[in-house]
Amino acid sequence: MSEIDLLLRETLQDQAEEAPGANGLLTRVQARSRRLRRRRAGLAGAGIAAAVLVASGTPAAVHLFAGSTPRGADTGGPANATASAGPSKTFASEPAPPEDRESIPPDPSYAPFPVRLGPPSYSLPGFPLVPATNTVAGLAPPVALMDGQPRLYHPPAGEGQPTIEVRFRAQKPAFDARDVAPGGEQVLVRGIDATMLVGSGGAANRYLYWLDPSGAWILVSASGVDGPTLVKYADSLRPGNIPMTAPFTFQTLPRGLELDQVGPSDMVFRTPDAPPGGSYIGRFVVMLNTDVSGEPATWPLRVDGRPASIIQQDGGRSLQVLLSEGRHLVIQVPANILISDEDLKQIAAGTTVADGVVGARG
């Protein structure tokens, strides 16, 4: 065993002791299992899925500050700090007993959506608030992204650098009690009472939210930013427009899909029966990855002369195309979106990665 092997083994053994405790695990698993059972029952039909959308509380229009209007409205996607309590992620890669694998349905299921290709028809909304510059040391410039609706995001300028995200919510933000420290600090933002919460367990996360006179809740989530500085940042937000820059452009896409999410390295499109935001479940996903499944040298397909492969998975399939070393275009298609391999390859061939886009790890 080499030195690095030994060091790695010791490190893993040490770190394993830092794992969270199992107290209460059974209770939480049982509760989650019950929620899962109810959700499966509840999503049995598309009509019921539509009801979920209505029940999430979507205001017809939300005016921010003086007269600006965001496009769309929050439909209650998972809050950033509520991963443990939010909607369950899909379990596409869950192993099944051999005789059972084929019987596992995609979860959740949406109505079949036959694909016809056409030119892209989406538009990129901007973000209607602009922060002042230089309120937070080391903060990178903001970019407008989208998760069901526009959001503002300052990516980390480097390892350990601060990040901030601003988003609108139709309802008062709710946090998992295990994610935030008890209590909360009351502060003023633009003369409005606001609440600041601090991440639990020494986490450097802070969450600041207030009810804007327009009726929308504004949630500012930050990492690596102290409380007073975060308030200063929130105070500096003014009506304006930060245009959204997408990581990809397309020559062709499935007709009828709606743009749902735009990230630094991914774009997500949903079928009309899928609720907006918060998930990759049942979505048509295009992303730039740095890691890959399999060995590109052995990939049997070619897309625009580049090695490619299609992977069949529970719940759908994905096309991955090697663009250059460490950069792979990946298109995920759930089983309910009915598209041929040739159409999938055609979409990939017509996809251009914008300059400066950095791939993410899957």
Added chain:
Amino acid sequence: VADSFNDFVVNRGQALLRFAYLLTGDRHLAEDLVQEVLARVHQRWERIERNEGAEFYVRTALVRQHISWWRRMSFRNERPVAEVPDTTDRRSAEQTLAARAEIWQLLATLPRRQRAVLVLRFYEDLPDDEIATLLGCSAINVRVLASRALARLRATLVRPTVTTNIEGTTT
């Protein structure tokens, strides 16, 4: 069914959380991962139990879920590919701790499949063929993934630090 599932969670929950934490490097994600997998396992516990090896099944589910095809970037884990942390030529008495902290940081920069292979090989002590079964790939692929991951760690770690850690000598 309920009793045997409950016993499994009570008896093996902590070990699963440790494993998930090493896979994710994040306590909250580890908890979320374990709860999600166990909740889904609960739905068909009878069939899984009949097939024996429930723990292997659950660990496989944890790994596959973590490196899932369905990527979901959240605020908490949304970050560009991290730069490899700077390394310096440390020659202090705390080199062991520093080197382990550095290794832990470097693990966070690895692709999930590579990290999973290292955890399975060096924490779980699984042979490559079992890792391959668990990941759903070939043993050759496992060795390639491990080789790449270790090469990255070797290329980044400062050799005197490693030497001191392992052999207890001062360079």
